[in-house]
Amino acid sequence: MKILVTGAAGFIGFHLIQQLVARGDTVVGIDNLNDYYAVSLKEDRLALLKALPGVEFRQIDLADREAMEALFTDHQFDRVCHLGAQAGVRYSIENPRAYIDSNVVGFMNVLEGCRQTKVPHLSYASSSSVYGANKVQPFSEEHNVDHPVSLYAATKKSNELMAHTYSSLYDLPTTGLRFFTVYGPWGRPDMAYFKFVKAILNGDSIDVYNHGNMSRDFTYIDDIVEGVIRVTDRIATVNESWTGERPDPSSSYAPYRVYNIGNNAPVSLLEFIETIEQCLGMEAKKNFMPMQDGDVPSTYADVSKLMADVDFKPQTSLKQGIERFVSWYREYYEV
Ligand SMILES: NC(=O)c1ccc[n+]([C@@H]2O[C@H](COP(=O)([O-])OP(=O)(O)OC[C@H]3O[C@@H](n4cnc5c(N)ncnc54)[C@H](O)[C@@H]3O)[C@@H](O)[C@H]2O)c1
Numbered sequence: 001m002k003i004l005v006t007g008a009a010g011f012i013g014f015h016l017i018q019q020l021v022a023r024g025d026t027v028v029g030i031d032n033l034n035d036y037y038a039v040s041l042k043e044d045r046l047a048l049l050k051a052l053p054g055v056e057f058r059q060i061d062l063a064d065r066e067a068m069e070a071l072f073t074d075h076q077f078d079r080v081c082h083l084g085a086q087a088g089v090r091y092s093i094e095n096p097r098a099y100i101d102s103n104v105v106g107f108m109n110v111l112e113g114c115r116q117t118k119v120p121h122l123s124y125a126s127s128s129s130v131y132g133a134n135k136v137q138p139f140s141e142e143h144n145v146d147h148p149v150s151l152y153a154a155t156k157k158s159n160e161l162m163a164h165t166y167s168s169l170y171d172l173p174t175t176g177l178r179f180f181t182v183y184g185p186w187g188r189p190d191m192a193y194f195k196f197v198k199a200i201l202n203g204d205s206i207d208v209y210n211h212g213n214m215s216r217d218f219t220y221i222d223d224i225v226e227g228v229i230r231v232t233d234r235i236a237t238v239n240e241s242w243t244g245e246r247p248d249p250s251s252s253y254a255p256y257r258v259y260n261i262g263n264n265a266p267v268s269l270l271e272f273i274e275t276i277e278q279c280l281g282m283e284a285k286k287n288f289m290p291m292q293d294g295d296v297p298s299t300y301a302d303v304s305k306l307m308a309d310v311d312f313k314p315q316t317s318l319k320q321g322i323e324r325f326v327s328w329y330r331e332y333y334e335v
Contacts, residue, residue: 003232004077005029006110007084008049008057009042011188012125012179015225016081017049023229026054028075031084032061036091036098037189045186062106072113079232082110082124085155088190089129089294092152103155107162115170121235123228126160126176128217128262128299129153137266138302141178141250141258150294160258167256173236174255177228180262180301184221184321185328193218196276196284197326201335205285206273212288214269215298217262220321223314227261230310250305262301263314275318279326 003020007013008029017027029049033042049055060067062084086092086102107124114122131139133147148154156178163174183193199206239251250258267275277283291297307313329335 001025001078002075003027004071004075004080006062006080006082007031007125009033009046010083010087011184011186012182012221012224012228013083014045014049014186015184015221016083016228017055018052019225019229021052021054027056028071028077029055029057030060030062030071031057033059036086036088041186041189061102062109063101065109068109068113069116072117076117077119080110080114080119080122081228081232082107082122085125087152087188089150089152090292091190092150093294096151099151099155103152104158107155107159111162111166111172114172115166119172121173121175121232122163123175123177123232124159124163125156126178126258127153127156128178128180128260128301129296130157130160130178131299132296137298138264138300139260140302141260141305142248144249149296152294164252164254164256167236167252167254171255174257175231175236176258177231178258178260178262178301179224180217180219180260180299182219182221182224184325186332187221187325193272193276193322193325194329196273197280197329200276200280200282200284203285205287207289208269208273208286209289209295210269210291210297212268212270212286213297214295215266215300216269216272217264217266217299217301218272218318218321219261219263219314220316223263223316224261227259227306227310227312227314230312231259231306234310257309259306259309260301260303261306261314262299262303263316264301264303266298266300267318272318275322276326279319279322
């Protein structure tokens with residue numbers, strides 16, 4: 001298949017493209033290589049991708065309507081995996097407009113491209129952050145998600161709403177994946193696990209928010225990629241038993257689906273730090289801090305729908321995943 005992957009130079013896009021190429025797909029990757037975090041890391045990922053057979057890369061901004069139209073005119077895609085976005089909850093507090101440009105205008109351009117060229121299936125990254133102020137856990141796709149606590153979360157929820165409209169009006173099959181804290185080699189320097197490893201190796205202290213009373217459903221990158229590929233292959237269909245009398249938010253009378261993809265095993269922040277300490281053989285100096293604006297104290301994914309529909313549930317233990325991250329980190333940064 002010929003697959004468009006947006007956010008190609010990003011953490012998840014980089015890993016996804018490698019797996020798609022390994023199974024024989026051809027990939028067109030796009031990214032604007034913005035400097036939200038080290039551009040050199042994005043360039044290094046990209047250099048590895050460009051060396052693979054069947055990968056074409058274009059530097060395009062998702063919000064650039066003309067460039068996006070030209071992209072879809074030049075290629076007929078069998079699938080679109082949309083991962084490009086302005087990520088990060090905390091950054092959205094200071095830089096809200098970046099999220100509207102990349103995540104709302106950008107998503108609109110992806111939807112239009114898919115509609116105009118009749119792409120058979122669009123899968124796209126949503127986020128566990130859509131659960132916002134919800135307290136009932138594990139988080140289920142059947143729960144109402146109308147109380148986001150960051151603009152980042154609001155843009156991801158908007159993507160789900162926009163996708164539903166296109167599935168309904170234009171019969172475009174769409175599947176949204178709510179990722180739960182993804183980590184692993186070649187990961188994102190703005191995320192806590194990355195900052196922790198860096199700080200501990202430097203002998204610096206680490207900031208532990210909400211005095212450590214946090215937990216996350218950490219999901220290893222290879223599990224995320226497996227889930228994305230399975231979901232992308234399986235074109236979203238209508239739910240025949242869907243009814244407006246009791247509207248299930250995760251499916252529709254239109255070809256629209258939303259899935260959680262998380263480890264289904266939340267880990268407390270302090271246990272997480274302990275695992276990093278064990279893998280590094282070093283102890284962290286902890287700086288306990290209050291809760292940050294826009295953050296949520298815990299996430300825990302109900303993944304039964306994903307399991308039922310694509311027969312997959314993340315497998316990698318935190319210990320294995322952190323070990324692999326630490327060994328990549330030491331090699332990449334030569335520490
Ligand atoms: N990593 C996680 O824990 C996590 C959790 C929930 C959701 N997500 C979502 O998954 C997707 C991939 O995340 P990631 O962790 O790989 O992040 P990432 O920042 O590493 O990758 C995103 C890529 O998109 C590119 N990009 C951003 N704005 C763009 C624009 N306007 N035009 C073109 N390219 C643009 C960036 O340069 C980056 O390379 C994102 O949509 C993110 O919101 C990630």
